[in-house]
Amino acid sequence: MPSNPPSGPDPRLLRLVNMALVLTGLSVLCGLVIVDAIVHPGRYLAKEPAPVETKAAVPEMKAAEIVDGKDVESGFVAEGDYLLVKASCTGCHSSALVLQNRASREGWESMIRWMQETQKLWDLGENEDKILDYLATYYAPKESGRRPNLEIRDEDWYFLE
């Protein structure tokens, strides 16, 4: 890699960021403003501009995409505090790790404690309750027997030649 002035971001990498933005189809203002408004409602009531500079990194603006009730980017059920959960839980690991697990509120809390004790998860502060409520509501355990039915979708049956 060529060396760069120590102050600013590498323009090549800024293009990379641009590309990442386009590829992931993310909201810039919408996503920011929505979450920011949740976290700091006063800021918007006072009609202050959002304290961000996004000029270099915004080739395209798209609203946060929700399909079939799920946030497309993370796969989270797009209800309740999902944006808070997305921002808090996907810093270190993929949302997929959350999506494939099911647990009670206590179970999710023990996972958070484990991540705080061993994986450097930071203090979630007053948001912890909201995160736990969300996870325990939308990703609760399902009752099942000792072996589930084999689920084959109609279109997946095929003739064996």
Next chain:
Amino acid sequence: MPKKSPEEIGINELYSQDPIEADRRVWGRETDPESRRGFLKKGALALMASALGADIVFAANMPAGLIPAGLFLNRDGVLPGKHPDLVVLNDRPVNAETPAHLLDDLDTPASLLFVRNNGIAPENLNPATWTLTIDGEAVHAPKTYSLAELKQKFPVHTYRLVLECGGNGRGEFNPPAKGNQWTTGAVGCAAWTGIRLKDLLQDVGIKSNAVYIGYYGADIHLSGDPGKVVISRGVPIAKALEDETLIAWAMNGQDLPPLNGFPLRLVIGGWPASVSGKWLTRISVRDRVHDGEKMNGGSYRMPQYPVAPGTEVPKEDMTIIESMPVKSLITFPKTGAMLRQGQVLNLRGKAWAGDLTVAKMEVSIDFGATWQTAQLEAPANRLAWQRWTASVRLPSKGYYEVWAKATDSRGVSQPMVVPGWNPSGYLNNATHRIAVKMV
């Protein structure tokens, strides 16, 4: 999702080389010099937040050198060097399993070998400068070898060895256990080439107080903290000194796949694959049971006695998993096969039994009421899986499940229901099932 671009690989490479420098170069981010957390410049936070599409809550606490997961490279669902039909359970860290019908080869191809990573796979590693150090309380003196030296100095061996994740099958346990919800595909058996660990340890010289070995690798902790070990497990010295315990640089005659440990790894067949350390840089010969990351707590441990589902088991009652249990898969046909009346159903599969061999293989088409013995081949070598075949006739039209059951050399069979619940969801070796119809 579009395929990843070279630039996207770049961000991960950059972070794997120097996460703090990567922070500065990608985002212009500088953190508090004392806490190494937070953002000194608003612009960097804004840039990162806008790329993520969400504000970063508690940004002041965000550690330096962390790649925001929203930008991880494999958002398209296809992993580098892997078959597109691998099921990606998690993309950070990468965990992906192989559908049973793709495990039909005797030697699992590199593109079809499951991935179970605990941290971030390091990229762009240089085999020319790679070294392996042997140290620990039970060596006379630490010794370091280059990869080239390992290849030249010791006899080279190739063995077919099964690697299976201890949590394979976790998804069926109830109440659910935390972690990757593997179904049946965290297993594979390939031809591994390398040197015997015992030859290397003999060259180093180990003391009579050797109890255990523990490995260290070059993978990167999810938190980005270079001081944190991702995983460091191992085996008792007796297992370490078996002929088949390899320090391997090749899989099926090719360099190891980057996601599976390139350029050097341990391969210790028959035990949870987590003992087969990847991106191997160091092996410590210990005078006690190795106490590395994921050797303690609930990791890779089972209750010493059967427990009711959901039981909280005291730590001292949990023991380290050693040999994996007997298990098998139906690798042909793929589930969902429809046959016409009169058509014979030809079945193929694999069976393995940890440190033991498989003595008998049976299939059932009536939910385990009756069993038909399958033809079973001998393993290519100790700790390799064994091929089996069978032909069955479905008596009439209708829905059937084919169940496959292996029995090991000590007479222990796979259970037809999910075996004993355990807190972390290990060792589910229930019979594999596929659905078939005669129409």
